[in-house]
Amino acid sequence: MDAVILAGGKDTSSLENKHKLNNKSLLMINDIPMIEYVVDALNQAQEVQNIVVVGPQLDLAVHIEKKVNKILESTDSIIENINIGIDYFNHNHKIILLTSDIPLITGEMIDDFIKKCREHEAFLFYPFIPKEIILKKYPTTIRSYAILKEGTFCGGNMVIISRPIFDKNKLLLNEVYQKRKDIKKYITLLGMKFVVKYLFKCLTIKEIEDRAAEIVGFPVKGIMIGNPEMMIDLDKLGDYELILQILNSKLP
Numbered sequence: 001m002d003a004v005i006l007a008g009g010k011d012t013s014s015l016e017n018k019h020k021l022n023n024k025s026l027l028m029i030n031d032i033p034m035i036e037y038v039v040d041a042l043n044q045a046q047e048v049q050n051i052v053v054v055g056p057q058l059d060l061a062v063h064i065e066k067k068v069n070k071i072l073e074s075t076d077s078i079i080e081n082i083n084i085g086i087d088y089f090n091h092n093h094k095i096i097l098l099t100s101d102i103p104l105i106t107g108e109m110i111d112d113f114i115k116k117c118r119e120h121e122a123f124l125f126y127p128f129i130p131k132e133i134i135l136k137k138y139p140t141t142i143r144s145y146a147i148l149k150e151g152t153f154c155g156g157n158m159v160i161i162s163r164p165i166f167d168k169n170k171l172l173l174n175e176v177y178q179k180r181k182d183i184k185k186y187i188t189l190l191g192m193k194f195v196v197k198y199l200f201k202c203l204t205i206k207e208i209e210d211r212a213a214e215i216v217g218f219p220v221k222g223i224m225i226g227n228p229e230m231m232i233d234l235d236k237l238g239d240y241e242l243i244l245q246i247l248n249s250k251l252p
Contacts, residue, residue: 004085007055008074037103044107127156
């Protein structure tokens with residue numbers, strides 16, 4: 001499977017301001033830019049063939065140019081950046097999309113997700129993980145959770161997508177992305193019936209999948225995984241400190 005890493009955009013959060021960065025993917029963690037951890041994980045994955053990064057070419061080239069197939073110049077629009085990455089491969093096969101701020105992932109975790117997706121027929125796959133598994137391994141991490149009938153879950157920072165579903169739903173996918181941190185607003189995209197069921201904590205995963213498929217016109221599948229690292233993105237100073245602590249604990 002081919003992979004696209006999204007590393008575009010210029011953030012202005014406290015994290016970027018403190019480290020004097022124009023692009024979060026270049027944040028140094030133990031003298032290695034954050035995006036390089038993601039690139040290395042993809043290179044270690046047996047299920048990944050080609051890697052493309054959409055981000056600031058000149059800034060990224062010095063670090064990862066020899067580790068990827070291509071670095072494509074990014075825009076300020078995440079949807080356009082996805083389009084740039086998908087266009088590069090010029091096929092309708094499934095592509096794995098990842099953000100550049102999940103430095104704890106490994107090739108084994110990526111392979112596990114891809115293999116689980118292959119067990120189902122869908123055009124969009126989205127990973128989620130139970131809250132108890134996340135907190136058992138990383139009790140201090142703060143995430144956004146959705147309470148469903150089957151339990152409380154957090155979504156991941158990678159998806160597997162096919163070109164047809166992306167081309168048909170660019171505007172909708174942009175709206176979903178903009179609301180990704182607000183679970184209630186995300187649920188409203190599914191309709192009032194689902195809002196009510198969500199508030200009463202009786203909305204099921206199957207109902208979300210079926211309704212999402214109706215909206216986008218293609219089968220959609222949620223994949224339950226057991227790797228919290230796919231959810232721990234680096235958005236704020238607290239995340240940076242936690243990730244640094246975790247990585248340092250693994251050093252010999």
